[in-house]
Amino acid sequence: MSERGAKIREISERLLKEGKIDMVIGFRKGTLPMMNEPCLVKSPEDVKNLVWDSNCGINLAKYLIGRKEKIGVVAKGCDSRNIVTHLIENKIKRDQLFIIGVPCEGMIDRRKIASMFEKEIKEVAEEKNKIIVRGSGFEKILEKSEVLQKNCAICIHRNPVIYDELAADIVKEQKNVDRYKDVRQIESMPPEEKRDYFNDLLSPCIRCYACRNACPLCYCPTCFVDESRPQWVGKGIDLTDIKTFHFLRAYHCAGRCTDCGACERACPLGIDVRAFTMKLEKDCFELYGWEAGMSKDERPPLDTYRPDDPNDFFK
Amino acid sequence: MKVIKINKENWAGGLEKSKGSYRLFGPVKNNELHEFKQLDKEELPDCDYFNTRLSPKSIIYPQSETMFEFSLDENREDHHILKEIDTDYSPRAIIGIRPCDAAAFLLVKRNFSTPEYKDSYWLNAYETTTFIGLACGNPHDTCFCTTTGCGPFNEEGLDLLLVDAGDCYFAKTITSKGENFLRAAGWDAGTDVETVCEQIKTMKQEAEAKITSFVATDKLKDKKTTDLFDAPFWEETAFACINCGACTYACPTCWCFDIQDEVSGYSGIRIRNWDSCMYPLFTLHGSGHNPRSTNMQRVRQRFMHKLKYYPDRYGEGILCVGCGRCIRLCSVNIDIRRVCDLMNSYEVQVTSD
Amino acid sequence: MGFSINNQQSTINNPKWEPKIVAFLCNWCSYGAADLAGISRLQYPPNIRVIRVPCTGRMSPKFILSAFMNGADGVWVSGCHPGDCHYLEGNYYARRKLSLFKGLMEHMGIESDRLHFSWISSAEGTKFAEMANKVTKAVRDAGPANYFAKKISILKTKVA
Incomplete structure (x- = not known):
């Protein structure tokens, strides 16, 4: 997952430096476990704030509506489909966008995870397909596939349908869902x-x-x-x-x-x-x-x- | 001040007894979430909880509250006349309210009870309610009450403070309303006040030490309102906000409302509903002009009101008790602690020209 | 005071209960068919309150929901046969819109007997009368739709 973050930062920095875009819309690390905040990055120095992990469930297409600037937007499968819908509905123009596509392996359900523990969760990390949950006096490793958001568990379009550059290799789509x-x-x-x-x-x-x-x-x-x-x-x-x-x-x-x-x-x-x-x-x-x-x-x-x-x- | 010891075996019986003279409200677990509700006969509050998902402000200040009723039937003599409705203002007690939520009512009271205007709906409900607090021994990472003029054992706004000491509760009486409740529940086992007070003090210090999240508000008062208003960080702060009302509805100190008439056939009611400064309609003028038409302006309003206008108007303290609900419930992770620090530490950049 | 159909309390136990049906009829066909049925002295039940719309393509789901909220027991939408729309294709769009609408309404628990759709040209007075009979019978059998009507009552404290 962190490789995706690195690649997103690399692409964003390059585009901002080259002046191809005015801003990047992506995620920065949140102040709570399992939360990221949608953010706007305008200068190459701030690109370091951009992250990618399994807590990027907010749909960034929301933030494109009616914008006039040239925008680099980080888009997983569903975000990219909503960008297509925006294009159909004339909410944004294709040539305003540089879509940084992120093949997605699903977002985790923070409520489900929180409800699995009596105590407060202090930190959640991830490694490959595992989610590591830590709190005061406990640590538990969960299978990511078991704590996916409900919509992600049945998602059949994880790869962006429209993009200018990908932040990772295409992932295998779920079959027989x-x-x-x-x-x-x-x-x-x-x-x-x-x-x-x-x-x-x-x-x-x-x-x-x-x-x-x-x-x-x-x-x-x-x-x-x-x-x-x-x-x-x-x-x-x-x-x-x-x-x-x-x-x-x-x-x-x-x-x-x-x-x-x-x-x-x-x-x-x-x-x-x-x-x-x-x-x-x-x-x-x-x-x-x-x-x-x-x-x-x-x-x-x-x-x-x-x-x-x-x-x-x-x- | 008195301290009464309530053995937990006498807890249920006392509460049941008090139901003879009070309507009781307490935290109850429902679908994994705790919420305050009126306790039925034999129903006990679940005091083993962190805090409720939403604040208990709706007990005093319901989300939808009927103010008047009227008839449009012109055959009736009283048609088109607003009539006050009967509201049950018999004594109530909220069991197990957290000190932060009780303190919030005091902040809100400054709005609903001013020298010029008294809101009878709010005040009647508030004054007939006894607040029986439960000291908070297990705060979360999002709690920052110690730096908002409150705290896990804060007594202001409470009539009685319960401290959970394992097999018993210590009940510290704060007001005569609290004493009356103890009498109604039949709890009167005295105890060695000095030792217990020492014990409570230690527990209080332990609880306070568990709160590791702070906000700095010391410089807010001296900042110029216009400087903060024009500060450059608002665009970035507000960017993620989707302008839903979750923070304002969950907040124990948000008090704004909107009045609506609803009619069905010939009968109608006038109700007041919670409103939220996050909504564009909140400030929309009849002319069509909207002075706060953008997302950023509305987000700025929320934080400026809580952290600048309120302290300026009432002289002390911010309009926030540090319960952390808005942080936990925000779907895009806008964190009031972060915004408060941005505001508190903001210095105007002096340009040379 | 405008359109109001809910000033009479309806209950299934009330033998005098009569179903209230809101019919949205297209100006160019079904509305004319209702006229023709009248001129031809065809009998159909008086339970139908007609609202004339310029085209079924004008139908918004809000209209139907609003009818139910205000106490209707059934709703009937009728327009021109496919291919005969006065505006060429309004009824084709309406068909899709109302298909999805009906699906979601039934998903939320409204009985299929409460929602009716038909294509009736202005020459089909007989079909109009037959359909009006059929709709009324179906809604009557379904009984009062109290659960979807909004009742104004003094609001009690909802504690969150």
Whole structure:
């Protein structure tokens, strides 16, 4: 992992020195274990701050929206797919970007790891496929494959789909992954059970909008929750309002979501908000054979149609 | 001051007894997270905890609070008239609140109770609540309460401080409200005050020594507001921020709210909801102009309010108790300790021209 | 006070309960079909509240969610047959949009009997009346959709 960091720093320094870009958007080391902070590097002297490890789960495509500068951006598989989506939606221009692609082996789930220990974790290191967790008076070595973020565990596009230079060799993609096991499990429930499931899921929600704001797809100038004429959604903690918010948030990502997991990672209460977006991803794939962000020359599913689209529920 | 010894075998019984005169709130574990909730009959607080995910401010200051109700039915005589709603202000007690969270209410009180204005909702809830603190023996790396004018055994804002001494709690009475609660619970086993106080003092020192994270706030007061406002570090500080409200909603000292009317058919209510300075809507004018339209301006506002405007306005102390929640819950790792140090150590670069 | 359909408390035990259905009808076809059904004196139940939309392509999921939040028991969207859109392709886009919408709604636990979609041209007054009967029967059988309606009540302390 640290080799990737070194390579990212090398590429960034070269590009900044050559004046090919104005800035690099990457990660710097966080102040807590298992946390990194997205950062902006403008001068070659600051390139040393850039890091790469298994805690870079935030989607950096979020930080590109509407920028005017020439930007070097560090992008793992999902980030690169969201960059493609940005290109399709004219949120940034290709010639503004120098994409430093990072073939990714998955990000670790900090909440899962924290919940495995009674005591506070003071330090987390990684070595090859092992995660070493240390706290006062304990040390434990975990298999990285067992503590991956849920979306990373079922990821089938770990390599960037678009890049100018790679920070490591292409990694092997995961094969025979059942991406929709969780969705099918909910689908098999009777309606009442589904409602209970989502009511329970959302009951801790405090409407901080971290899920919405961490998402690279959310950039409306006025979000529907902030619209007041008419006001579609109440602003309090009424469960109907909360459900409506989550429903519409997910629906706005239909056909655009790359399952980067930023929403779920950002939720301060650890709510599995991917339960909504994954259903839409499944439907887009099964109905229209669509995977978001794979090519900038194809129109997204809600921006196009075919005369012979499935029609069975229209009477 | 009195110190009462509560044997842990008398703990459950006393709490149950106190439920006769108080509604009790306490930390309860729910889906791996601790949260404060009202304790049902026979339900005990889980006092073996670090701290709750969110602060207990919602007990006094709910996220959504109904202020008035009204009817739009013009056949009714009282249509379009706002009527106050009945709120239960019977005595309550919060069991096991951490000293930092209790101290936070004192900071917030300066806002809700000024000589000119008294917020009856907040004050009624606050004044009818007894705060029974639980000294913090096991702080985390993100706790920095000792340098925010607070501490793991801090007594200000509490009515009673419990100290866990293994097979018993020592209960140090701080106010008459605290004494009343002890009476209601039937805990009255006296103890040798001097020895116990010595013991508590040692435990306090041990706990304080465990706090290894600090902020320096000494120079903030002397800085010019405009210098800090125009400081160059804000762009870099705010870059990662996604402008969600997690920090403000988790914070025990954030107090901003927004008032909304909600109507269904002919009946409606006026509620106030927590608001957050992180949201663009927070400052959006009716004209469409937004004085804090950028991410950076909003992040700057949050930290300037906590660390500069508040101390300037109220004369002492920052608007932060060092509970560390915003650090732990921020999804992009914006750390108030780092920002505080940047502000405290900032010197204006004097240019020659 | 505008559109409000929830001032009457509906419960399954109430024998007087009648389903409330919001029908979003395309101006160029299904709305005309409703007219034709009326002129032809075809009978269909009075449970349907019609909202005219310029095209099914105008349908936003917010409209449907809003109907349910305000107490509708069922929603019906009807537009022009594929290929016959007044704006050439609005209904094709709508079909995709509503397919994903229906999928997610049902995923969250709404019964499939509460959401109906149809293509009805302005000449199909009979189909309109038949469909209105079918939709009403399905929603009636599904019962009141109380769980999705927003109830205004004095908010109790939610302690986090």
